[in-house]
Amino acid sequence: MATAVSESVRTYQLYIDGEWRDATGGDTFPSINPSNEEVIANVPKGTREDAQAAIGAARRSFERGEWAGKSLRQRSEIMLKAWKYLTEVAIERDWAGIESADAGVTLRLANLAHVPTALEHFRSLAVQGGEIKEYEPLPWVDMPAVAWNFVNREPQGVCGQIIPWNFPFMMACWKLAPALVTGNSVILKPASNTSLTALELVKALDETGLFPKGVINIVTGPGASVGEEIAANPDVDKVAFTGSTEVGRRIMQLASGTVKKVTLELGGKSANILLPDADLDLAIDGSLLAAFWHQGQICESGTRLLVHESMHDEVVERLIARAKEIVVGPADDLESGMGPLVSEAQLATVKRYVEIGKQEGARLVLGGKQPEGFDKGYYFEPTIFDGVTNDMRIAQEEIFGPVLSVITYTNTGEAIKIANDSIYGLAGGIWSQDIPEAISVAKAIRTGTMWINDYHLLNDVSPFGGYKQSGVGKELGMQGLLEYTISKHIHVAASTKRSDRFIWDTLLP
Amino acid sequence: MADTVQLTDRARALFDQVKAGRGAMTMVLGSGCCDGGSPFLFENYPPPANHRHVGEVEGIPVWVDNGLWQDVDLDLTIDAIADPASDSFSAESELGYRLVLV
Numbered sequence: 001m002a003t004a005v006s007e008s009v010r011t012y013q014l015y016i017d018g019e020w021r022d023a024t025g026g027d028t029f030p031s032i033n034p035s036n037e038e039v040i041a042n043v044p045k046g047t048r049e050d051a052q053a054a055i056g057a058a059r060r061s062f063e064r065g066e067w068a069g070k071s072l073r074q075r076s077e078i079m080l081k082a083w084k085y086l087t088e089v090a091i092e093r094d095w096a097g098i099e100s101a102d103a104g105v106t107l108r109l110a111n112l113a114h115v116p117t118a119l120e121h122f123r124s125l126a127v128q129g130g131e132i133k134e135y136e137p138l139p140w141v142d143m144p145a146v147a148w149n150f151v152n153r154e155p156q157g158v159c160g161q162i163i164p165w166n167f168p169f170m171m172a173c174w175k176l177a178p179a180l181v182t183g184n185s186v187i188l189k190p191a192s193n194t195s196l197t198a199l200e201l202v203k204a205l206d207e208t209g210l211f212p213k214g215v216i217n218i219v220t221g222p223g224a225s226v227g228e229e230i231a232a233n234p235d236v237d238k239v240a241f242t243g244s245t246e247v248g249r250r251i252m253q254l255a256s257g258t259v260k261k262v263t264l265e266l267g268g269k270s271a272n273i274l275l276p277d278a279d280l281d282l283a284i285d286g287s288l289l290a291a292f293w294h295q296g297q298i299c300e301s302g303t304r305l306l307v308h309e310s311m312h313d314e315v316v317e318r319l320i321a322r323a324k325e326i327v328v329g330p331a332d333d334l335e336s337g338m339g340p341l342v343s344e345a346q347l348a349t350v351k352r353y354v355e356i357g358k359q360e361g362a363r364l365v366l367g368g369k370q371p372e373g374f375d376k377g378y379y380f381e382p383t384i385f386d387g388v389t390n391d392m393r394i395a396q397e398e399i400f401g402p403v404l405s406v407i408t409y410t411n412t413g414e415a416i417k418i419a420n421d422s423i424y425g426l427a428g429g430i431w432s433q434d435i436p437e438a439i440s441v442a443k444a445i446r447t448g449t450m451w452i453n454d455y456h457l458l459n460d461v462s463p464f465g466g467y468k469q470s471g472v473g474k475e476l477g478m479q480g481l482l483e484y485t486i487s488k489h490i491h492v493a494a495s496t497k498r499s500d501r502f503i504w505d506t507l508l509p
Numbered sequence: 510m511a512d513t514v515q516l517t518d519r520a521r522a523l524f525d526q527v528k529a530g531r532g533a534m535t536m537v538l539g540s541g542c543c544d545g546g547s548p549f550l551f552e553n554y555p556p557p558a559n560h561r562h563v564g565e566v567e568g569i570p571v572w573v574d575n576g577l578w579q580d581v582d583l584d585l586t587i588d589a590i591a592d593p594a595s596d597s598f599s600a601e602s603e604l605g606y607r608l609v610l611v
Contacts (some may be wrong), residue, residue: 244540
């Protein structure tokens with residue numbers, strides 16, 4: 001395991017109140033390339049004091065109002081200018097390559113999704129932000145008094161944003177873009193093992209000179225210090241967290257001290273359902289995508305495959321044959337369809353769950369081990385368990401790796417019941433050529449996103465967020481943007497006459 | 510339920526350091542997303558609803574999510590690994606360690 005802090009690699013810094021500096025105490029930790037276990041950068045290990053400094057800077061910047069005081073349209077235009085710069089720099093500075101080396105994302109995926117799609121989402125969220133009505137007249141009412149009523153939409157204030165390691169750059173864009181366009185000041189805490197593209201993004205935004213100091217801050221460091229400070233500090237108005245369920249609960253608990261607004265995007269164990277009339281020429285590839293894209297390290301992955309008993313044998317046979325064609329290799333190899341898992345810890349977790357699956361009596365029909373031929377790197381083969389029942393741990397717990405559990409069902413009602421039998425409700429899929437039937441099934445499942453004849457595709461206009469213990473609130477789309485605003489009702493009395501205010505007579509003689 | 514919770518010697522040694530200067534500690538088993546099964550040590554954390562008590566280690570109560578592990582007898586052995594890059598929200602990450610299930 002690489003632990004040495006190498007002198008020859010780049011050392012990044014924190015960005016607080018418009019200045020780049022080291023962490024208090026100067027501690028750093030290494031960022032490791034999961035394809036070859038080499039150190040690729042040193043990242044500052046932020047402390048509670050650093051988090052407090054960043055929160056203070058965000059608070060002061062919000063109160064000075066240089067950014068918050070602009071109109072939505074003005075901020076939207078500024079962010080489009082910033083976006084233009086980002087698109088140039090992204091290529092020059094090879095952000096896709098950095099993401100690939102930092103997070104084990106295959107270049108094929110980084111070059112399509114992780115960086116360019118994220119930048120497109122940034123742009124779109126900036127544009128949609130400009131369309132929010134910050135001042136909205138309400139219908140005329142004359143009870144209990146004749147008045148003009150308006151809604152004034154304002155920023156939440158200081159937003160703490162904590163993101164995970166699976167789509168580092170995209171998560172940073174999804175958090176920063178809506179928060180900034182709506183006038184908030186932010187403190188971003190990226191996942192420690194994948195901080196580099198978030199740091200690069202903030203550096204580029206700083207270089208534009210378009211954002212007043214203190215509006216954007218980034219503090220890298222452990223959740224136990226930096227993260228908890230963000231969740232508990234009274235100067236933070238809103239916390240947005242994407243990560244694990246138990247940590248989401250902890251953040252809600254800490255945030256409750258000052259009644260912060262909280263949005264959470266947590267775990268999932270989404271059911272991907274093949275109805276009996278599914279077009280298998282689509283559904284086989286689609287189901288493999290659902291489970292193995294980015295090595296299964298996606299919260300909305302379709303990790304439970306529900307197959308009608310009439311199709312079971314054909315489906316499993318075709319899944320295995322096709323999965324064997326997936327190339328597992330280094331993230332920077334353009335041949336690789338699957339790269340390594342993000343860390344040694346994640347590899348250990350996946351191995352543990354494979355053992356649990358075997359012990360529970362599920363049938364391992366593919367994979368379940370590290371591939372031959374690699375003496376370094378956290379690689380794991382695409383893995384399929386058959387004969388899984390929904391009460392097994394590998395059907396209830398999120399593994400966050402390339403492990404698919406195949407469950408057989410006999411009728412659609414049973415499939416719906418199985419899909420709903422989970423503490424999670426993040427996403428899911430349905431494969432069928434009968435669209436009205438598919439939509440009917442989609443509506444019966446308590447989950448935040450349903451894909452019909454597709455999987456994984458999120459876009460900038462559609463809200464994303466789970467039901468049940470998969471989270472609180474939505475991201476993306478107008479709904480996600482509005483969660484970064486807060487609204488004030490303004491009532492202006494239309495009459496100057498005391499005699500019109502008859503309600504007052506209930507108190508005063 | 511026949512749950513058991515044990516610590517390795519490494520983990521036991523770490524716990525004294527973690528407890529020092531802190532209020533009441535609680536351990537919960539992580540779930541969902543990126544922390545599948547990692548133990549979390551939180552300070553001043555009332556056990557959430559629908560969690561059950563599965564044991565105690567070094568005086569710290571351990572709770573698990575009954576929604577996930579209602580009919581499962583958990584046999585937990587907790588170890589500590591040196592990890593200076595640990596990102597975790599668990600208290601030991603400040604000391605450069607990570608608790609893991611063996």
